[in-house]
Amino acid sequence: MRVVKLQKIKDERLLLKNLQNLRIAYMLQTIGIIGILGYVFITKGLDGMRKNPLWFVFILTTVVSAFLSMNISVEYESRKRSSKQSFLISLVVLTLISTIIGILTSFTEGFTAMNGVFIAGIVFLCGVVPISYVYYLRKKIDNQAD
Amino acid sequence: MRNNLKVARIQANLTQQQLAEKVGVTRQTISLIEKGKYNPTLKLCLEICYALNKTLDEIFWVEK
Known part of the structure; x- marks a missing residue:
């Protein structure tokens, strides 16, 4: 058996x-x-x-x-810019987007300026996590290159 | 992928089961490699070569 x-x-x-x-x-x-x-x-x-x-x-x-x-x-991906440069560009774009969203929110009826800052903060935080993660991954790959 | 595993295994006087136990895989995997139906990792190829006392060239090299 x-x-x-x-x-x-x-x-x-x-x-x-x-x-x-x-x-x-x-x-x-x-x-x-x-x-x-x-x-x-x-x-x-x-x-x-x-x-x-x-x-x-x-x-x-x-x-x-x-x-x-x-x-x-x-x-x-094939990159022309350095990781740091792309990271900074993404950060600037994200800051712009969240600022615009924040301003628009605070000017909307029924919302205060505090709400605007709050929403902008959330948008910024949600964006900063993946951007930093991609930066971390790119850095890791750059270090593996040589 | 064609290879000379079957010939080398018979020369070493081993059954598929015995070779499988030596390299730590199942008999079916050895059978599929011999038939060319499974593409083994380089690690497994090396294990097989060590078990049969052959080089990678002798067992797995095929002319283009």
Whole structure:
């Protein structure tokens, strides 16, 4: 009689296959989440959808996968400017955008100047995180070059 | 990918199972490499060469 032992997979071919299987499972799961959210959106509207905890899971996985794919696109890009230069340009553009949004908000009826500063701050923070991450990745790749 | 793994393994007097155990993979993986249906990593190629006392050239080199 043959004894089947369950042990940690070391075979590289099976590890690869396992990853491919996970990809299929992830795809199905995402389709399921989108389906459920779509259903809630139709029955309960936008607010109902956003109150659903699945919405949080969906946003979180989207953000995580976006950050992980930055890792790949940074390696693929051909750059003319130095990392520091691109970082500074992005920062200046982001500051401009958040300032404009802040000014527009504070001049909108029903909002105070404090609201404007608050919104601008949030926009700036949301932008500064990915920009710094891309800068960090580019720096890492620059250091690997030689 | 074509290779000379089958010949080298038989010369070393090993079965697929024995070679698989030596390099730490499953028998199916060895079988697929011999048939040219699986593209092994360089690491696994080296492990196979060490197990069979051959060089990479002897087992995996194919003329273009």
